[in-house]
Amino acid sequence: QVQLVESGGGVVQPGRSLRLSCKTSGFDFSIYGMHWVRQAPGKGLEWVAYISYDAIYKDSADSVKGRFTISRDNPENTLYLQMNNLRTEDTAVYYCTKKGASVTTGGSIDSWGQGTLVTVSS
Amino acid sequence: DIVMTQSPDSLAVSLGERATINCKSSQRVLHSSNNKDYVAWYQQKPGQPPKLLIYWASTRESGVPNRFSGSGSGTDFTLTISSLQAEDVAVYYCHQYFSSPYTFGQGTKLEIK
Numbered sequence: 444q445v446q447l448v449e450s451g452g453g454v455v456q457p458g459r460s461l462r463l464s465c466k467t468s469g470f471d472f473s474i475y476g477m478h479w480v481r482q483a484p485g486k487g488l489e490w491v492a493y494i495s496y497d498a499i500y501k502d503s504a505d506s507v508k509g510r511f512t513i514s515r516d517n518p519e520n521t522l523y524l525q526m527n528n529l530r531t532e533d534t535a536v537y538y539c540t541k542k543g544a545s546v547t548t549g550g551s552i553d554s555w556g557q558g559t560l561v562t563v564s565s
Numbered sequence: 566d567i568v569m570t571q572s573p574d575s576l577a578v579s580l581g582e583r584a585t586i587n588c589k590s591s592q593r594v595l596h597s598s599n600n601k602d603y604v605a606w607y608q609q610k611p612g613q614p615p616k617l618l619i620y621w622a623s624t625r626e627s628g629v630p631n632r633f634s635g636s637g638s639g640t641d642f643t644l645t646i647s648s649l650q651a652e653d654v655a656v657y658y659c660h661q662y663f664s665s666p667y668t669f670g671q672g673t674k675l676e677i678k
Binding site (some may be wrong): 490538 | 599601603605607609614617620621624626660662665667668672
């Protein structure tokens with residue numbers, strides 16, 4: 444079955460950088476788009492970034508544009524999120540998520556990892 | 566940006582009764598290529614990631630109990646749980662994946678009365 448395992452979270456000071464990884468298995472990673480979605484403590488869900496299956500198309504939320512970069516390594520079945528110039532408001536659980544195929548789940552986000560907590564604090 | 570507004574923010578329903586959660590989008594999310602509304606519903610239990618329940622506004626994901634149903638079109642969408650079970654206690658989110666930024670509703674907390 445689909446497995447998405449995030450890593451790389453931790454406590455970091457404002458202005459510093461962090462790179463999240465998401466190791467995937469159980470599906471053909473190279474043919475699916477992927478998203479990062481985050482959830483601040485006790486809050487709702489916020490979409491962060493998307494990358495197409497071939498990494499040609501990338502998009503991100505205005506709140507992280509210019510600071511966060513999404514990327515992927517298809518031979519390694521791994522998704523990344525490089526986070527620079529972190530702010531206290533970036534504190535959240537970051538979920539690695541898979542975009543489903545249109546014919547199966549309508550292109551919606553159909554699988555989620557357990558998440559990794561990023562805490563930005565001085 | 567498309568704003569997704571859920572109502573109510575919280576809801577308490579007796580076991581076996583119907584629960585209804587509404588979601589209103591600030592713009593239409595209908596894709597002309599397939600005439601589908603690009604709205605999904607997710608269930609999130611404490612300490613767990615969200616789980617997909619419904620996509621295309623009304624199509625139930627495989628394995629989801631049939632007491633969960635989605636309906637609506639245009640800008641108004643509804644998630645209905647026909648007969649509430651104890652395991653349905655959770656926060657429910659609607660989500661539009663029609664256009665970037667792919668926004669979520671603020672969530673509705675469902676509890677047992």
